[in-house]
Amino acid sequence: MKNIFYYITIAFGIIALSSCDPSQDSNGDFLNGVDYTNGSSSGGSNNSTVKNIRKVTTVDMDGEKIVATYNYSGTKLTSVTSSDNSFSYNLTYTGDNITKIIYKSVDEMGKEITNTQNLTYTGGKLTKSEGNSISGGAVIYVSSTTYTYNSDKIKSIITKIKDDTNTEDLYNLQTDYTFSGNNVSAYKYTLKTVISGPVTITPVVFDISFSGYDTKKNPLGNLPTAFKLVSSHFDVTNNIVYSFSANNYKTSKITTNVESLTSNMSYVYDADAYPTIGTSAYGTVAFEYVK
Secondary structure, three states, X not given: OHHHHHHHOOHHHHHHHOOOOOOOOOOOOOOOOOOOOOOOOOOXXXXXXXXXXXXXXXEEOOOOEEEEEEEEEOOEEEEEEEOOOOEEEEEEEEOOEEEEEEEEEEOOOOOEEEEEXXXXXXXXXXXEEEEEEEEOOEEEEEEEEEEEEEOOEEEEEEEXXXXXXXXXXXXXXXXXXXXXXXXXXXXXXXXXXXXXXXXXXXXXXXEEEEEOOXXXXXXXXXXXXXXXXXXHHHOOOOOOHHHHOOOOOOEEEEEOOOOEEEEEOEEEEOOOOOEEEEEEOOEEEEEEEOO
């Protein structure tokens, strides 16, 4: 049972932080149709500049520091590594499409888990991914994920998780997105345990709202769409749900069946309207870009 915790600790990444689609905007941005408002803390900006993220450094309220480094071949994201080896990604491409993502993480017992996802596209959009999770050389879960959209925006992601023999349903994991304009306003995470018999287990549910968006550029906005979709659903410590937004939220609120937590973020921006650092009561997050 403990291994499933890596599916349900998704909120940690959002507080800490609080990749190829064939379609691009004319400015090279992967956010089609998004117009950015000029402005930065210094009073001016160059909004025609497109920057790819190189490093994201988070420092929590206890001083724990983690650096995520994004590596590229040309303009293609190929891997992501963490300074404490708690997670990593490796991406495989066929042409311009990401067709395989290998995500490695470490569970609460210190064991490495390797989650491999093979991606399928329909009409240029990621519609399905299938794979398994391996620990200690043994398959612990088999998963199948479907992606649905509302026009060009992600609407929901649903994963069915089965046992190592791929015969018995264990869990259903669903994430739902609500947009206000080009920004995510609400996100819901639901994990249901599938069992037979009279016993009922209450689903694990996180409701998260984002508000008070600025008019500056999202530092993670230019990551490949397929990478963002897969990692937003499976990642536990580096979740990038907010990367689907064009801009940067200033307030997030996480509500569970036992508590509610609100975080307020403030940012410093560079001359190109990209954040360089975000600060909240729970820590800081700093952004560095490919030069």
